[in-house]
Amino acid sequence: MAYIKLKNITKKYNKKMVIEDLNFEIKKGSFTVLLGPSGCGKSTTLRMIAGLEEISSGQILIDGKDISKLPASKRGISMVFQSYALFPHLSVKDNILFGLKVRKVAKDEREKRLKKVIKLVGLEGLLESKPSQLSGGQKQRVALARAFVAKSKICLMDEPLSNLDAKLRHEMRIEIKKLQQQLNMTVLYVTHDQTEAMSMADHIILLNKGVIEQQGSPKELYENVATTFVGKFIGTPPMNILNIKKENEKILINNQEINTTYSSRITDDICFLGIRPEDVYFEENNSGLEGEIIYQDYHGSDTILGIQTLNSNLDNPILMRIQKAENYINGDRVWVNWSETKINFFNSQGERREILS
Known part of the structure; x- marks a missing residue:
């Protein structure tokens, strides 16, 4: 249940x-x-x-x-809010125990719970401090302690x-989990x-x-990925969503013809192709989609390249993740393709139609 x-x-x-x-x-x-x-x-x-x-x-x-x-x-049910919602005139201790006092929990029980929870959230030595004396992380720990002490x-x-x-935020994510x-x-x-x-x-x-x-x-x-919305929302950077058309036996992606081995898998109701940036790679011998590098977003361990393909919307470059920094220059002419087993096909409503496997 x-x-x-x-x-x-x-x-x-x-x-x-x-x-x-x-x-x-x-x-x-x-x-x-x-x-x-x-x-x-x-x-x-x-x-x-x-x-x-x-x-x-x-x-x-x-x-x-x-x-x-x-x-x-x-x-x-207990709650933790974005605003912390601490009483500025009360100490850390009194903020944590406020709900228990309202519910008239016995003093011995309140102290027992307090001792356990302050150790859990790392607030030792701060019980008599006021919220104005705390950092943002410490205030959030008080809010968490107040929720946890209720034993909801x-x-x-x-x-x-x-x-x-x-x-x-990174540290607190680990702590909360x-x-x-x-x-x-x-x-x-x-x-x-x-x-x-x-x-x-x-x-x-x-x-x-x-x-x-x-x-x-x-x-x-x-x-x-169930829909194009999911593909665009989940992932940093998001999934590439590319227009796809079938004209006779030709496949056009972002209005550019590409040679594929999966043309027979594309039906009339398929309008979009989705591919993650890490599944895009460079092609040699002028195959794949032709374009040029228009920006580079360096992250240290990897770099995100923005590649503007021929005849495509200027607001929708193909994103490609490469490992570390390589010697690319904005304006370089390149050809890109992707791992066929990672392709997602979507219909005109943005719903997934098929995943190649």
Whole structure:
């Protein structure tokens, strides 16, 4: 049985549909990420589970029990917010214990939980500090400690790392995942950052305009791309989405003819070809697609090349990942091709039609 289950959830603001017929399940003890661009409905979904937003229709089940009508205080859920939501006049200790005091948990029990949680999140020596005296990372640890000390079985996290710098976000991703595993908590984590999702999640639910585009493990979303939206959203840099046409026995990609061994596999409803940048390579003997290098994005261990092919849209260069730095110059004339076993075909609606294997 799923630990958290959403059944046909709909959310409307006035007459505007924000979430439409949303269905998904979350296993107990898992780390699930709700991923998607701004405005896709991920934070609204989280708030409906927490009881901070009413659902328009459908059911929310926790461990088989319908909690759709329960107030937030009765759902046994803790939350970590983007803003930390700390009381500035209270010490670290009092911020962590505030919820337990409101619920009138005995003092001995509060102190016992506090001692355990501050060790887990690394806040020793800071209990008497005020939030204004803390760094961003320390404030986030206080917010995490407050959620963990409640001993809720479920923790909902809404963009908790977005206010931190890149280095600290990386460190906190590791810390949060480790804590979740140590405490065996069921975590539902909202983010627009696919790096966070790919590095932390057991299961990703990718939303687009209030509906699920695809869900599965990070590997499944990266390797078995269901739509062009998924290909463009998952991956750094994103998947190349190229126009493909079949004219008689000729194959035109980005309006340029290319010799292929897979022309017989291309049907009339296939309109796009998807290929990851790491699966693109240079061809010799003037075969492949002709173009020129228009930019280079050096990362140290690898470099991303932007290659503008002949007759193609200037806003849509082919991206290619190469190892380390090589002696290329912008304007160099090149020919590119790709691994045929890695090709994704999509129809005019951007839905996957076939993967070559």
